Amino acid sequence: MAPRTTPDPARRSERSRSAVLTATTELVAEIGYSKLTIEAIAARAGVGKQTIYRWWPSKGAVVFDAFLAVNQHEGGLTLPDTGDLGADLRAVLRPTCDELTDPDADRTYRAIIAEILNDPALHAEYRTRLLDPLLEITRNRLRAAREAGQLAPDTDLDLAVELVYGPLYYRWQYRLGPLTHEHADQLVDAFLRALAPANGRPDA
Structure with a gap:
């Protein structure tokens, strides 16, 4: 037996x-x-x-954990480092546009953000488990680009991180226009022009 x-x-x-x-x-x-x-x-x-x-x-805490579980299953928080900063940023912002234009995802993300803004405990979890790690990963990638001479040596990395994500989410939050790959590419090009080393700028 x-x-x-x-x-x-x-x-x-x-x-x-x-x-x-x-x-x-x-x-x-x-x-x-x-x-x-x-x-x-x-x-x-x-x-x-x-x-x-x-x-x-x-309920908000359950939905947030479910959101994190899906992202972790799909590879977690990553930012590629191929040596081409423009290509790497486009590889992040283009899929972000695709996500935010999905009606189901759009509805869920807006609801989660509303919960985060009104629930201090959930906001702390969001910072610790998602936002802060994402910002740190991006900051490290931009630091490598600065050290490689792809960004101006005096680039403020915290400000640069905001310039990567801020315009896209501003457009999404206020529904100012479509989120397309073309728009993501324009944002990346503007970012690179603004923070290019002096010898790489058109007016240098």
């Missing part, structure tokens, strides 16, 4: 957690953030509401 194996609570908990995140991702895409409820997530995931509340304090 084969020996019985003792159930592993940690593995069972991880399966439940994964089911909750998957259910959240599916439901946000199907019905949108505003109609999403903890009850619906629990029913789709096959867990009790208290299981969800044991791990997450709010």
